[in-house]
Amino acid sequence: MTIIDIPAGWPADEAAARALQRELRGRLVLDEPGPEPGTGHVTGLDVAYDDERDLVAAAAVVLDARTLDVVEETTAVGRVSFPYVPGLLAFREIPTVLAALDSLTVDPGLLVCDGYGLAHPRRFGLASHLGVLTGLSSIGVAKNPFTFTYDQPGPDRGDFSPLLADGAEEVGRALRTQSGVKPVFVSVGHRVSLAHACAHTLLLAQRYRIPETTRHADSLCRRALKAALGGGP
DNA sequence: GCGACAG
DNA sequence: ATCTTGTCGC
Numbered sequence: 001m002t003i004i005d006i007p008a009g010w011p012a013d014e015a016a017a018r019a020l021q022r023e024l025r026g027r028l029v030l031d032e033p034g035p036e037p038g039t040g041h042v043t044g045l046d047v048a049y050d051d052e053r054d055l056v057a058a059a060a061v062v063l064d065a066r067t068l069d070v071v072e073e074t075t076a077v078g079r080v081s082f083p084y085v086p087g088l089l090a091f092r093e094i095p096t097v098l099a100a101l102d103s104l105t106v107d108p109g110l111l112v113c114d115g116y117g118l119a120h121p122r123r124f125g126l127a128s129h130l131g132v133l134t135g136l137s138s139i140g141v142a143k144n145p146f147t148f149t150y151d152q153p154g155p156d157r158g159d160f161s162p163l164l165a166d167g168a169e170e171v172g173r174a175l176r177t178q179s180g181v182k183p184v185f186v187s188v189g190h191r192v193s194l195a196h197a198c199a200h201t202l203l204l205a206q207r208y209r210i211p212e213t214t215r216h217a218d219s220l221c222r223r224a225l226k227a228a229l230g231g232g233p
Numbered sequence: 234g235c236g237a238c239a240g
Numbered sequence: 241a242t243c244t245t246g247t248c249g250c
Contacts, residue, residue: 049241086238115239125239146239
């Protein structure tokens with residue numbers, strides 16, 4: 001099993017990482033609607049950690065956006081490339097996630113990330129970062145509101161309310177994917193509109209709160225991590 | 234200065 | 241994220 005190395009020139013500290021985010025932020029494209037919901041491919045991405053052994057396993061699972069059938073799955077294992085710092089999550093996951101994406105043989109279509117895109121202290125979260133690096137459309141679907149505020153959306157599936165930064169700027173939406181269940185937090189990553197990002201999320205979360213893409217990727221990266229642990233040391 | 238803080 | 245059994249429910 002190959003273990004992905006941390007790239008040369010990778011940010012050595014928090015200041016360098018923040019500077020890189022501000023630089024890459026300039027390449028973010030926010031004026032495209034993105035792929036039509038329900039068509040083409042959608043790819044779920046997620047990672048699992050073993051801080052003890054300094055390992056991170058990433059999974060990419062491509063689904064048919066219309067049927068939600070699995071089209072292809074890949075994994076990659078790497079060294080943990082950054083400590084967890086709120087606002088710098090991307091630096092912890094990106095090298096290994098990119099390796100998993102690189103080994104796909106089909107078009108990933110829309111990237112669905114476990115975390116945020118525009119809803120970020122510098123408006124450049126994981127989903128935006130991955131979008132810019134790959135050039136692909138991307139969205140972020142997070143399970144927690146991070147530092148943002150929102151009013152409770154209506155009780156029905158599809159109801160939503162704005163996710164606000166500084167109490168005023170809409171950086172995403174609290175979207176109810178299942179009636180009577182806590183909402184998820186959707187934000188635009190790269191080359192997708194917020195309306196489409198929410199439409200994609202609803203199509204991917206017809207049965208559970210979390211999108212099928214993320215659910216598949218979550219279980220796969222956990223299995224990949226266990227496999228790496230069992231067959232490595 | 235202190236607390237909060239995606240995964 | 242991760243540590244973790246049984247349990248309630250479809």
